Amino acid sequence: MKLHLLIVDDEEAICQLLKSFFEYDGNYEVSVATDPLVAREIVRNRIVHIVLSDIMMPGIDGVELLEQIKKIDGLVQVIMMTGYSTVEKVISCIRHGASDYLMKPFDNVSEVKEIVDDTARKIRRWKEIIERSREPASMVDGL
Numbered sequence: 001m002k003l004h005l006l007i008v009d010d011e012e013a014i015c016q017l018l019k020s021f022f023e024y025d026g027n028y029e030v031s032v033a034t035d036p037l038v039a040r041e042i043v044r045n046r047i048v049h050i051v052l053s054d055i056m057m058p059g060i061d062g063v064e065l066l067e068q069i070k071k072i073d074g075l076v077q078v079i080m081m082t083g084y085s086t087v088e089k090v091i092s093c094i095r096h097g098a099s100d101y102l103m104k105p106f107d108n109v110s111e112v113k114e115i116v117d118d119t120a121r122k123i124r125r126w127k128e129i130i131e132r133s134r135e136p137a138s139m140v141d142g143l
Contacts, residue, residue, distance in 0.1 A: 100118075
């Protein structure tokens with residue numbers, strides 16, 4: 001099963017770079033948004049598993065977007081990325097439910113992939129646990 005990855009950054013070039021990288025990987029359905037309000041609507045109208053979001057964007061910033069996404073669907077895993085970090089921003093992201101945090105510029109896009117893949121493994125593991133929990137007790141006892 002492909003997970004849906006939404007990339008949100010006001011820099012079109014970053015969106016397209018990451019989109020191409022993850023589409024080439026083949027493990028993700030990838031959407032992009034250069035406007036956080038569009039990103040919010042995508043989360044509202046589609047199943048999104050992972051959001052990779054910049055923090056510094058015009059309009060609403062990434063932390064506010066994170067907060068709104070979590071209100072729409074608390075299960076969406078949101079990975080924050082920024083070129084301008086402060087302790088306060090990091091703590092704010094943690095408090096609002098970010099699953100991880102990346103610094104830009106990326107030394108290597110494979111660093112981003114590693115974090116997204118780790119998040120995807122966590123989602124798949126939780127889905128497995130949920131599915132097993134739905135099995136009749138006699139089936140679970142036989143494991």
